[in-house]
Amino acid sequence: MFTGIIETLGVVKNREKDGSNIHFTIESSLSNELKIDQSVAHNGVCLTVVALADNTHTVTAIEETLKKTNLGEWEVGSKVNIERCMQMNGRLDGHIVQGHVDQTAVCTKAESKDGSWEFTFKYDGAQGNVTVEKGSITINGTSLTVVDSKNDEFSVAIIPYTYEQTNFHQIQVGTTVNLEFDIIGKYVARLMNK
Missing domain, CATH: 2.40.30.20 (Elongation Factor Tu (Ef-tu); domain 3)
Known part of the structure; x- marks a missing residue:
């Protein structure tokens, strides 16, 4: 975990x-x-x-x-x-991440926002994974908040610290990233499909 x-x-x-x-x-x-x-x-x-x-x-x-x-x-x-892995006696600063990648996505937009960055990613929506605005998503292991959510696309905003301390500074249009969707969202989506 x-x-x-x-x-x-x-x-x-x-x-x-x-x-x-x-x-x-x-x-x-x-x-x-x-x-x-x-x-x-x-x-x-x-x-x-x-x-x-x-x-x-x-x-x-x-x-x-x-x-x-x-x-x-x-x-x-x-x-x-x-x-x-997470220590059970510590704070959960991000969100619950299992380390099990659901699928990959491709960066379709990487835009500087005068002190921050906004990245947009497109993924295969047919696999049944979903995002929600202000929900959690993990990109290359980094816990992030979804800004804009569509059926097969979403965006995230990146602060300078995250940009510099993770491999986000290397992500550009066309880069493939790993996605782990929010575990609670995955269970809800599964139940709704039954």
Whole structure:
């Protein structure tokens, strides 16, 4: 379980294909604090730490994960949003995030707003996921509030801190991002479809 509050940015240092899997070695300021078998969110994807070295950790993405997320696009040098799992004795600063990406979206608009930014994303609405204005959405693991909501498109507003401390500063028109829709909204949508 995560909160969507990004702790640090990591950088992909190595990418190694292994059958249908890919092992990613990532350097970050948190890598030396991690443990083997620990669950860590990488761009919102819960992955298990399988190896540790000097200021790096390695995680493995299986074929199913690669199909549903943007991890297959990661190259050496890619910046990755990283969050360790939530501590139960702390505040929930973001929202409840499971680390299970529902689908990807593509950025269709990235606009500077004189001190902030507004990003618009389009996704496949046929998969049944929904957003609501002022509801929660997780983009690349970052907990955000929806500004404008449509059937297959939504926008978010980004403050300078979030822009600089996450990989939002690299998102541009055409960039694919990971989406995890709000868990409460997913349950409500499922119940309404029954």
